[in-house]
Amino acid sequence: MTEEESKLLLKPSRPVGIMGYGSYVPRYRLPAKEVARIWTDGQSGLPIKEKAVPGLDEDVVTMSIEAARNALARSGVLPSEIRAVWVGSESHPYAVKPTSTIVAEAIGAVPNVQAGDWEFACKAGTEALVAAIGLVGSSMARYALAIGMDTAQGRPGDALEYTAGAGGAAYLIGPAEEALAIIHGSYSYVTDTPDFWRREHQRYPEHGQRFTGEPAYFKHIMEAAKALMQAVHTSPADYKYAVFHQPNTKFPRRVAAMLGFRKEQIEAGLLVPVIGNTYAGAALIGLTAILDMAEPGDRVLMVSFGSGAGSDAFDITVTEAINSRRDRALKTADYLARRTEIDYGTYVRYRGKLAT
């Protein structure tokens, strides 16, 4: 790597990796054809098969707690050894009062812990992950927990209503020598691009229609992926798996092809067709499905995208430790298999869309 390129890479001064990972997907599913039945007489094209919908008693706090418990179970680390609990989301239950303190309390990580909530549309989770890499990589802390989780909101009848799903994942970061996967480094590409937003006190987000594609999603993911691969001297052929932010089925498939990845490299991490766009959780939960089946030595590229806009890219290699830790918690496929289909009326009730 040239000196200029190495300056762009976010590389910790001591090697770090993933100690444990855990996912969560709620049990309810709203088929896209059910949304089409209500709003377009079934005539519209469907961006996914179905999306995951949280139950009446679920939110980003409860879902983060379960994902964090799964990550802890895999890691074998005591909760009292964790020095940071960071939750990235755009659906934190409170406007003021951290999600992370409740999660930290529930997993037994309080009180000797840093806690905070992160926001950056769909890349809030990978923002937290980069920060956790920094905290552990600088030796400020031995273990830090980063979570990306969302119960995404879509305005009734809007294009986003088909895909705005619920789910996410938690990652416990620690020293590379103890890790089940090593994170060699990351790269972030950010510009001011207003493709999607939600103003204060507004219930549903707005988006720039087609503007969300080329200058936003594709531009940022392409630049982040290319710069990272250049900095670490890899090409798509070096990766067994790749996972990209997945707002629908089409975008991640197209960006993978544009970068030179084959279909087989992205299938394992492509969950959007069956759980929808899980926003801050999307790339992160895709990675859990990959780790659930990866072999030691497999290299993985993960690139998130958050509107507003930016992408974080990560270069990851799975270690031997995956074999002994994988089965210590529920796998992502277990959550996908747990499925209760609901109709639009039940969805309206569960998501609090009834005016009373």
Add this chain to the structure above:
Amino acid sequence: MEIPRHWRIKKQRYSLVGEVCPHCDAKIFPPRDICPECGNEAKTTYTFSGRGEVYSYSTVYDPPAGYEEQAPYMVALIKLQEGPLVTAQITDLGEKPVEIGMPVEMVTRKLRNDGGEKGIIVYGYKFRPLMRA
């Protein structure tokens, strides 16, 4: 609103933290500092596994104040693996009917709002059909 009470019992509610008796090893939930089995002092904290089975159950169609949004819902007596019997909601049932003896596991869920939409969100334990093998 009962903020002090929610705050005081958060550990037992969020993660089934009870006590273990140092004299007779009985596991105690909810924590009460005196062992109900041998009557001695018992203040050692003990985190329950969260596993148990349905001892009995009923469906609530006419909910008490604060739970209207969730009705109808299932409440049950859960016999924890470590012994104590706790009352809790059963959640995430899907199509599967509840049965006495059904294995369940603890999950932390939203119990209710205290103070409506403006108030605090109360989180605590519920049980769901066991997902783990």
